[in-house]
Amino acid sequence: MDMLNALVAILNFVVIPAASYGAQLALGALGVTLIYGILRFSNFAHGDTMAFGAALVILITWGLQAIGIGLGPLPTALLALPFGIALTAVFILGTDRVVYRFYRSKRSAPIILVMASVGVMFIMNGLTRLIIGVDEIRFDDGARFLVSVQQFRAWTGLSEGLSLRVSQALTLVVTALACWALFRFLNRSRAGKAMRAYSDNEDLALLSGIDPERVVRLTWLIATALAVTAGTLYGLDKSFKVFNYFQILLPIFAAAIVGGLGNPLGAVAGGFIVAFSEVAVTYPWRKIATYLGFEPQGLLQLLSTEYKFAVSFVILIVVLLFRPTGLFRGKSV
Template sequence: MEPLNALVSLSNFMLIPALAYGSQLALGALGITLIFSILRFAHFAHGDTMALGTAAVIGGTLFLQAQGITEPFGLPTALLAIPFGLLVMIAYLLTADKLVYKYFRKVKAKPLTLVMASLGVMFVTNGITRLFMGVGETRFEDGNRFLFTVREFRDFTGLAEGMALRSAQALTIITALVVMVALFWFLNRTRSGKSMRAYSDNEDLALLSGINPERVVMITWTITAILLVLAGTLYGLDKGFRPFNYFQLLLPMFAAAILGGLGSPIGAIVGAYVVAFAEMGITYAWRRVFTYLMPEGLEPNSMMQLLPVDYKFAVTFAILVIVLLFRPTGIFKGKVL
């Protein structure tokens, strides 16, 4: 019985990665929920837009590296390129809105028409990303890769089991926290943020109160762009950049937003962590943890893995199905029906 070693092993292979993954999902799901509550459609281009934003950051990173400007304070160069990525993506999303979505808003098209339009944008975005990046994997993480390594941890604590904290993971968790706090401050304390909430609550009354819907829409896309670029960059630093993986994030992001309640920002965050921990927990091989926890002689002889990793989408899907069956409004009662 060595609970401490069990905990360390669990943290290293499950808790920390899940926390990082959950933070990345949360930033993405927040964007989905914001677009849903303001523009009122399911934004299918979300994953691919995230990929394009990350591609822009990678482009900036390569440029900076070529200039010899690298690794500020040992952190990844990509951090310096984020402002560039933000500018590109804000411009991209606002242009997409102007060229595509604005017309459908004007003619008061059905939400599904807007979803369809977002499919078109998805195709275009997808094509642009691949034109620049191809389909293969790009790694752009540099700087000190670890805050502390397994060996350092073991030497320091004297435990048998080691634990590492990668800078990308730590960065992800801290950034997500800061961004979430900033977002809630913006939504609850500023005039623009409140006008967004008002617009989401009651469009007609917001109009009557003199809130300019086009401005609200612009702010929404801008915030979405920020969330997307950060989420995409952090995900890419953590796991490497492959455009298709970003597309596949669509499902867990939607699942998180629906689980939390579409239209509820706090719900999107909670939903994202639930999805992340469920995915990781169910596809994690618990053998080591139980080897430490069980009394001698009773150690498990299998991997103790509930599902193979290939089925992580099945976990997300199961969560989605359970929510749809039992509580379609989500945990925090989103806008539904």
């Protein structure tokens, strides 16, 4: 019985939160890694793209709620998401047009593009603050729980409870769908293959008649769609706060580098690796140890939650030290 309780506790406090957080990171890291693979720079504005998109989604959600449209048990934000993606994509394609394209045509050093992305980050950050403010916003409506602690206890008779929130389940489902669609696109479609070809060997892709500007536009579109989805899911799961999206940049970069920059499959794996490490290291294991018959003195928490970003950082450093191309061999350039 205690063994079962321990298992349920691990599921409830570690596996489920880490899986949904990992899925959010994976979506973010996919965008970073795609942009890196095609445009060859680390996009510092990615976190604020997530925030900007999520803010638009929230505004649209409020609008839909005001006119009484909803999705029943599912959050209304899901309905607002496509509109949020479309608006953000327009903005991002605009930034490509007025900012990045110039440096691309000049073949500037990657670090100049990174710098330009910092400028874009500032503007997007300011715009987000302007349209929605800096306060914490909760926008998850509909049903809260798919499985609540009480239900679970009643069903199983275990003392330890387990809950699965709708936002968590939704995150996992949406991420799985997005990844499936993305990999199908990259591996099966002509445009997707052209993207991979461009990422592999830019000059040869040009010789083969692939239009670089089309590939770049497509990349921004996909990365934006993934970013806005990730931002919305993250906001639904936790809450929306502008500054959190700046901070999530580090775990996202760590995930992309762990998986190998430029490697989409690696980005997904990296997202889950970072999330599971972060949750495992900051979770107090005392409860589980007690179930297993130990009587620990302290909380058995390796690191306090405030330091969760240190976990990403340590993972990042370890990968840079031992395998700079990432676990799944990205670009080493």
